[in-house]
Amino acid sequence: MKPCSSITALAASNGELEAAILVAQRMLAAYGDSSAVGFSYPQGYGAVTEALRILLHALGAEPDSTSEGRRTVTVPQVPGDRCPAAHVEDPTGCNGPVAVTVLDAHNTGAKGCEHHGARLLASLDGGRVYALPDAPDGAAIRVFKAAASIRPFPWVDGPRTRPSQLSHDENRLRGEDR
Structure with missing residues (x-):
């Protein structure tokens, strides 16, 4: 099975997301089992790539640039949405535009x-912060300094007595490391 050549017709009749789901289901049915007779890795790879491209297009999250082998995507935000760095349980709103990327110890990151x-940085062990290219001057430094005074997972209530539950500044004052 080759990628659907009539994707435009499918998109017109079912909507773009429905068409993307249908293409993904067809590709999975055709190439989901590498032990099948006649399976071709190049065809399977092409099918998966095309299905993902169509799905990302339907969601409005297509890759917008390639840099040093890494791809960045633009994820559309609906008014009232918060930045990707906002924890689901954190009730606070954003204070401005997305300006930094916070990376954890495994280089998994979130823009916020x-x-x-x-x-987010205050809640990570071994986290790092980097300003985005269009961020205001000093954004990463402000985030780094603010994180030092914030307790991990600040939206969680309850007593905090262990060093891992306190801010970096509190631990420094007590002479303890997290």
Whole structure:
């Protein structure tokens, strides 16, 4: 099975997302089992690539640039949505535009406003923060400094007595490391 050549017709009749789902289901049915007779890795790879491309297009999250082998995507935000760095349980709103990327110890990252970037960084062990190219001057430094005074997972209530539950600043004052 080759990628659907009449994707435009499918998109017109079912909507783009429905068409993307249908193509993904067809590709999975045709190429989902590498032990099948006549399976071709190049065809399977092409089918998966095309299905993902169509799905990302339907969701409005197509890759917008390639840099040093890494791809960045633009994820559309609906008004009222918060930045990707905002934790689901964190009730606070964003304080401005997405300005920083916060990376964990495994280089998994999330882009966020300075407020949520600081709250995320405070909740990570071995996290790092980098300003985005269009960020205001000093954004990463402000996030780094703010994170030092914020307790991990600040939206969680309850007593905090262990060093891992306190901010970096509190641990420094007590002479303890997390």
